């Protein structure tokens with residue numbers, strides 16, 4: 439029996455919510471809505487349902503994930519062209535992207551017990567988990583009939599070998615406090631590996647790719663035989679590449695020279711969260727925002743090309759850090775790389791960034807078709823090939839879809855979540 443799924447993705451700068459009918463094996467999308475720019479107001483709405491397409495409309499009274507969710511839910515309920523969601527009772531499942539899932543390696547129904555465990559992990563994903571849990575509470579209040587299911591970004595990386603997840607610190611403390619690499623953007627990487635395997639007509643079990651999810655938060659993942667082998671984020675989503683408001687990896691000593699109050703608890707932390715000044719500075723007051731004053735990487739790329747000094751520096755830092763990971767992963771995969779894949783807001787739309795990155799990898803047999811690169815974002819296809827046809831390795835752009843990945847999970851594991859057949 440087909441039921442309605444609301445798939446909710448609380449990113450660090452956006453809220454994306456899609457509505458699906460739970461048809462098997464592939465859920466059918468009925469509508470998708472997105473409010474982005476939560477860190478660069480005014481927030482902007484995107485709404486697609488059938489022929490109705492709203493793009494880039496300013497939304498007022500939206501300042502965080504909670505108010506953005508209320509706005510989008512009201513739009514679905516009041517949309518006459520969406521009779522499947524005529525009242526709150528019609529929504530049977532709410533799937534939530536929860537960035538940090540700790541040791542959970544598969545999706546979980548959210549009950550009191552799991553909610554408590556996820557709350558404990560909030561400190562380890564300060565820009566994400568608390569927001570996702572606030573949406574779980576909102577569903578509980580507004581849609582009490584719906585089953586809440588948590589899908590974890592970290593779960594995809596459960597296959598990373600020990601020598602890569604382990605840290606060179608006292609193992610007793612590492613074990614007790616669960617200090618290791620977890621990795622994130624896993625829903626996106628899960629979507630990407632299925633899409634690329636289908637596109638290249640190559641079984642997942644032999645697929646090797648280097649995937650870059652570049653959004654407000656950015657990471658790289660080495661996929662070996664279809665499974666995560668390494669990724670650039672770590673214990674928290676702060677490690678690895680810089681992002682909209684994040685520094686990415688820095689020398690851990692740097693923070694003690696930046697402020698004398700690194701260990702003090704921050705006053706700005708969300709209710710119930712323990713966040714130090716150090717974490718506040720490196721997660722929320724750094725990255726593109728600190729360097730250029732904006733979190734919009736599209737704007738940064740344009741201004742960099744026009745010669746703006748700080749935008750050029752931000753752009754060049756991003757390219758430099760990306761090179762470190764991609765080059766390392768190329769070696770870890772023994773050079774057997776089916777494709778380098780760009781995804782996420784910047785990966786999908788940032789032609790200038792792709793061009794600058796790939797220019798450095800010509801020495802390894804990657805190359806771009808300039809025209810295809812510039813026009814990639816105009817295509818509706820899930821995967822677009824932008825490689826130079828003479829190049830040894832492929833470069834692909836993948837329109838990733840974390841919401842669809844969750845809806846597929848609800849359909850696939852339906853009986854476990856109480857879904858009627």
Ligand SMILES: Nc1ncnc2c1ncn2[C@@H]1O[C@H](COP(=O)(O)OP(=O)(O)O)[C@@H](O)[C@H]1O
Pocket residue numbers: 449450451452652653654655682733734735736737739782783784787788789
């Ligand atoms: N034309 C563009 N070129 C480069 N980056 C862009 C462009 N348009 C949007 N972006 C960037 O995409 C990022 C948002 O990516 P997204 O993956 O949707 O974010 P989130 O992490 O919130 O899920 C923002 O930093 C935005 O600046």
Ligand SMILES: CC(=O)OP(=O)(O)O
Pocket residue numbers: 448449450451537591622623653654655656675
């Ligand atoms: C994990 C993470 O950083 O996610 P996002 O890019 O959506 O903020």
Ligand SMILES: [Mg+2]
Pocket residue numbers: 449450653654655
């Ligand atoms: Mg995202």
